[in-house]
Structures are given as C-alpha cells and as structure tokens.
Amino acid sequence: MASTRHPDLQFLNDYAAGSLSAAQSLCVAVHLAYCAQCRAQLKQLTSIGGVLIEQLAPTPVSNTLLDRVMAQIDAPQTSDVVPSTLSAQPSIHIPDAAQLPKVVGKLALSGNKKLRWRRISTVMSMVALKTGDLSHETILYKIRAGGKLMLHGHRGTEITVVLRGSFSDFAGVYHNGDFIVRDSDDVHAPTATLDDDCMCLSVVDQPARLLGFMRILNPFMRINPQ
Amino acid sequence: MNSDTSGNSQKWSPDRIEPMLPEAREQDRWSALMLAVANHQDREAFARLFQHFAPLLKSYALSHAGALNANQAEELIQEAMLKVWNKAKYFDPAKASASTWIYTIARNTRTDMLRRRNSNEVELTAEDIWPDDEASEPFSILQQRRAEVAVRSGLSQLPAEQAQILTKVYMEGKSHTEVANELRLPLGTVKSRVRLAMQKMKLWMER
Numbered sequence: 001m002a003s004t005r006h007p008d009l010q011f012l013n014d015y016a017a018g019s020l021s022a023a024q025s026l027c028v029a030v031h032l033a034y035c036a037q038c039r040a041q042l043k044q045l046t047s048i049g050g051v052l053i054e055q056l057a058p059t060p061v062s063n064t065l066l067d068r069v070m071a072q073i074d075a076p077q078t079s080d081v082v083p084s085t086l087s088a089q090p091s092i093h094i095p096d097a098a099q100l101p102k103v104v105g106k107l108a109l110s111g112n113k114k115l116r117w118r119r120i121s122t123v124m125s126m127v128a129l130k131t132g133d134l135s136h137e138t139i140l141y142k143i144r145a146g147g148k149l150m151l152h153g154h155r156g157t158e159i160t161v162v163l164r165g166s167f168s169d170f171a172g173v174y175h176n177g178d179f180i181v182r183d184s185d186d187v188h189a190p191t192a193t194l195d196d197d198c199m200c201l202s203v204v205d206q207p208a209r210l211l212g213f214m215r216i217l218n219p220f221m222r223i224n225p226q
Numbered sequence: 227m228n229s230d231t232s233g234n235s236q237k238w239s240p241d242r243i244e245p246m247l248p249e250a251r252e253q254d255r256w257s258a259l260m261l262a263v264a265n266h267q268d269r270e271a272f273a274r275l276f277q278h279f280a281p282l283l284k285s286y287a288l289s290h291a292g293a294l295n296a297n298q299a300e301e302l303i304q305e306a307m308l309k310v311w312n313k314a315k316y317f318d319p320a321k322a323s324a325s326t327w328i329y330t331i332a333r334n335t336r337t338d339m340l341r342r343r344n345s346n347e348v349e350l351t352a353e354d355i356w357p358d359d360e361a362s363e364p365f366s367i368l369q370q371r372r373a374e375v376a377v378r379s380g381l382s383q384l385p386a387e388q389a390q391i392l393t394k395v396y397m398e399g400k401s402h403t404e405v406a407n408e409l410r411l412p413l414g415t416v417k418s419r420v421r422l423a424m425q426k427m428k429l430w431m432e433r
Binding site: 009010014017019020022025026029040041043044045046047048049050051052053054055056057058059060061065068069072073102103106107130131132 | 328336
C-alpha cells in the first residue's frame with residue numbers, strides 16, 4: 001500500500017539540505033523507502049542545493065590541493081570496503097527484517113551495546129536504538145495485534161514511521177511508511193489494528209506526557225538519546 | 227571532450243527538453259567533463275572540474291554554521307573530489323546536473339565530517355541517510371530536468387527574504403527552526419516564505 005502521510009515541506013527541505021538532525025533524517029529516509037512520490041519530490045528539492053552552490057562566491061584553494069587529490073587518485077586505493085556488517089548477527093530478533101528498509105536492519109545490529117526488546121506492557125515491547133544523535137531518542141516498538149497503548153501526550157515533537165502493520169489513533173489509521181508527527185498539543189492512545197502486529201520507528205526530543213493516574217510518573221520520565 | 231564518444235550521453239538529449247539557456251549550456255559543459263572522467267578517466271577533464279568546483283566547495287564548507295576552519299574545508303574538498311573521481315561512473319546527466327550531483331557529494335561529505343567530529347562512534351552515515359537510488363523511475367527524468375531549469379531561473383527571481391532562507395537551509399546547514407530563531411521570525415513565517423518560493427519555482431505539489 002502506498003503511504004498516505006508524508007513529511008511536510010519543512011522536513012523534506014531540511015533533509016535534502018542536510019540540515020535535519022540524524023534521528024529525524026532517519027525517519028525521513030525510512031519513509032522514502034516506502035514512498036516513490038516523496039523520492040521524486042526530494043530529487044527536485046535537491047537541485048536547489050546544486051543551483052545555490054553554483055552561486056556562492058568562490059574561495060581560493062591552496063595551489064597544491066589539486067596535486068594532493070591527484071596523488072590520492074594514484075595511490076593504491078585503500079579499500080573502500082568497510083568491515084562488513086552483513087555477517088554480523090542482529091542482536092535482537094526482528095521478524096522478516098529483510099523486508100524492512102536497510103537502515104533499520106543496520107541499526108538493529110549489535111554495536112557496542114547489547115540490544116534487547118524490553119516489554120513495556122502486555123501489548124508493547126520496545127528497543128532503544130543508537131543513532132549518534134544526542135538530542136533525540138530513537139526507539140523501535142511493536143504493538144500486538146489489537147493492542148492499545150496507554151493514553152499519552154507529548155512535550156516536544158514525536159515522529160513515528162510505520163514499518164509494518166497498522167495502527168490507529170484519534171486522527172486516523174496509519175499504514176506502512178506513514179510519517180506521523182505529533183506535538184505537545186496532541187494526546188493519543190495508538191491502537192494496533194486487529195489483523196497484524198504493528199512495528200514502528202519513533203523519534204522524540206522530549207519524554208512523553210502520561211495522563212490519568214499514571215501522570216504521577218511524569219517528573220521521572222526521561223529520554224535516552226544515544 | 228567529445229561527448230558523442232560516451233555511451234551515457236546517447237540517451238541524453240537536453241535540447242529536446244529545454245531551450246539552450248546560457249546556464250544550461252554551462253551545465254552541459256560540466257556534464258560532458260563528468261562523462262569524460264567516467265568513461266575515459268580523463269585527468270584533464272577532472273582538473274577543469276576541480277578548478278571550477280573546488281573553490282565553490284570551499285565556500286560551501288566554510289559557510290556551515292558548525293564552522294569548519296580553512297584546513298578542514300580543504301580536507302572536505304579533497305574527500306569530496308576523490309569521491310567525484312571514484313563515483314563518476316554513477317553520474318547520469320539525464321538524472322541530475324553535474325552541479326547537483328557534486329552538491330550531494332559535498333553535502334554527504336560535510337555531514338559525515340561533522341558527525342565524526344562530534345562523536346567517535348558514528349552509527350548513521352550519510353550513505354545510510356541518503357542511499358543512492360538505484361532504480362530511478364523513468365517518467366521522473368523529464369520532470370527532473372524541468373525542475374532543474376525551473377529552479378535555476380526561479381531562484382534568481384525570488385524576493386531576497388525567500389532566497390535568504392533557502393541559502394541558510396541549503397548552504398549553511400541550518401534547519402527551518404534554527405533559521406527562524408536566527409532571524410527572530412515565527413517558524414510559521416519561515417515556512418510560508420519557503421512555500422511561496424517553492425510555488426514560484428513550481429516545485430511543490432500540494433498533497
């Protein structure tokens with residue numbers, strides 16, 4: 001199914017320009033893997049960079065710089081081959097990982113830290129991913145088919161990209177590739193649809209805000225950017 | 227520098243798509259040089275590309291808000307131009323102009339350099355974030371050429387307040403939010419100026 005919720009112009013321009021944080025760029029990249037329309041749009045936006053760079057006032061470079069580059073071209077190429085991560089074992093189990101965008105699989109590989117699914121409730125498990133972005137927490141979560149999450153709000157901005165399955169909240173039903181932004185005014189209780197488990201990528205810059213009785217926990221909520 | 231000798235150029239005929247504006251002819255010249263590098267490892271062609279693009283890449287590196295110094299800017303040029311040589315075979319003039327293609331290499335290189343500087347372990351590289359698109363939808367090639375022409379002529383006619391924001395976002399590496407803070411404008415104002423600019427360049431389809 002083609003995705004129907006897209007990153008807006010602000011996100012796409014910031015992404016095309018390399019001005020978006022790593023974790024939020026990850027969300028856009030994952031959406032693009034599902035959305036040909038945004039890929040075409042992105043290519044057009046990228047040409048803004050190509051035209052603007054032509055219009056910069058040139059800054060003279062060292063006389064020897066071209067020679068240094070030529071010398072590097074002639075040097076036996078230090079292999080571009082980065083240690084292959086393909087042979088590395090993912091440290092968490094993701095069913096049918098091959099069908100997800102490549103970058104998700106890469107982040108799920110064991111780095112320095114052992115990753116593991118953490119069960120948050122009877123219907124939800126999550127794992128925190130390391131992106132190197134220290135201003136955003138990035139998590140992967142699964143909601144069991146038909147499972148409903150606790151009602152919560154947001155203090156900052158939450159971006160969610162649906163990787164598989166679908167879920168619904170007050171504003172609609174979301175499918176594969178959908179890019180959903182929630183900010184501090186929104187309160188929701190995402191519920192996975194009945195037919196399948198739902199898996200999502202989520203990036204937040206502030207902890208969620210719990211409602212009802214659970215709100216007593218709010219002062220203790222932290223995000224864990226890594 | 228006869229581009230007829232290159233395999234890539236045969237399917238590519240910009241004249242059918244657009245009248246030959248001087249800027250377009252200029253772009254075709256860079257594209258021909260890129261193809262000479264791709265097909266014949268032509269060093270002369272590479273040197274001419276270097277002479278044109280290296281000083282622009284330096285300005286690009288120096289304009290970033292995270293302030294690379296002059297040495298780091300030249301490291302960026304070295305790294306980026308080496309990639310231009312090594313990846314030349316992936317350059318396809320039907321998909322992007324040489325400037326846009328080199329811009330993406332510079333953007334990726336700058337992003338990786340800044341992330342390496344800020345952290346020892348880089349989990350996400352530019353290649354993860356902007357994967358090369360292998361399959362390009364053929365129908366979009368025409369669109370893409372048109373878009374480049376529209377951006378080229380449109381950008382120069384934008385009101386300064388719109389062009390300024392695009393320059394900050396694309397050259398200085400600032401997000402819309404950072405631009406809004408810097409210019410002391412509400413984010414909504416920044417977004418609507420960008421939206422107007424896109425409409426003028428006929429770039430954004432409302433969804």
